[in-house]
Amino acid sequence: MKYGTYLIFGAPGSGKGTQGKILGAIPRFFHCACGDVFRSLDTRTPLGKAFLEYSSRGELVPDEMTVRLWMAVIGDMVGMRKFKPDIDSLVLDGIPRNVHQAEIMQDILDVKRVFHLSCPDRDALVARLKKRALKENRFDDANEETIRRRLVTYELESKPVLEFYGVNKIVDIDATQLPVKVTHDILTAILAS
Ligand code: AP5
Numbered sequence: 001m002k003y004g005t006y007l008i009f010g011a012p013g014s015g016k017g018t019q020g021k022i023l024g025a026i027p028r029f030f031h032c033a034c035g036d037v038f039r040s041l042d043t044r045t046p047l048g049k050a051f052l053e054y055s056s057r058g059e060l061v062p063d064e065m066t067v068r069l070w071m072a073v074i075g076d077m078v079g080m081r082k083f084k085p086d087i088d089s090l091v092l093d094g095i096p097r098n099v100h101q102a103e104i105m106q107d108i109l110d111v112k113r114v115f116h117l118s119c120p121d122r123d124a125l126v127a128r129l130k131k132r133a134l135k136e137n138r139f140d141d142a143n144e145e146t147i148r149r150r151l152v153t154y155e156l157e158s159k160p161v162l163e164f165y166g167v168n169k170i171v172d173i174d175a176t177q178l179p180v181k182v183t184h185d186i187l188t189a190i191l192a193s
Pocket of ligand 1: 010011014015016018019055056058062063066093094095097128131132140176177179
């Protein structure tokens with residue numbers, strides 16, 4: 001059985017985590033953020049070390065280990081009945097993050113919509129992440145150079161995922177609006193689908 005899925009997609013700082021958490025608080029939606037999965041790892045394990053190494057350079061963790069980890073986590077969630085694939089929609093943020101990951105996950109995910117949180121003003125994203133760095137202890141927000149590298153990684157490796165899913169599944173959302181308006185636009189699109 002494929003998981004009925006909504007993808008929250010966008011550049012670093014576009015608000016994927018913010019919106020994912022809101023949707024995940026609604027019954028029948030289960031939110032899973034790949035970055036949170038990585039951040040929950042013990043940094044002494046090989047996978048935890050790999051995450052530190054790649055993310056501190058603003059790069060993606062290699063695909064096979066990422067998807068294997070993600071599948072194990074989702075499998076655990078299904079096993080614990082936290083995520084009930086027969087009645088829940090999966091809300092993913094941060095994965096799939098490149099076309100190769102999308103291909104690997106094609107047999108597992110039934111992607112209903114891809115919400116593209118669009119913010120062409122990259123300086124606005126950098127400003128958001130610098131502000132977040134003051135509140136949350138995210139080492140990959142610690143300096144502007146790493147933030148800018150994550151933005152380049154997004155352009156080169158992640159953005160082609162939009163073409164992979166095709167225009168019919170993409171819903172462009174203006175990520176510069178108030179968070180509540182972004183949520184409104186996402187929910188409107190879900191209810192219309
Ligand atoms: P990840 O945790 O996914 O980081 P990211 O994509 O860089 O995204 P962020 O968490 O920085 O931003 P966000 O879009 O969630 O924004 P947020 O809601 O927090 O990944 C981290 C690293 O892990 C990667 O670099 C990579 O190394 C590795 N990784 C993860 N997944 C991987 C994968 N699949 N494959 C390989 N490697 C992977 O919002 C940002 C700030 O803006 C917040 O302070 C928020 O309050 C504010 N904000 C949000 N919305 C608004 C709004 N509408 N108006 C004003 N402020 C807003």
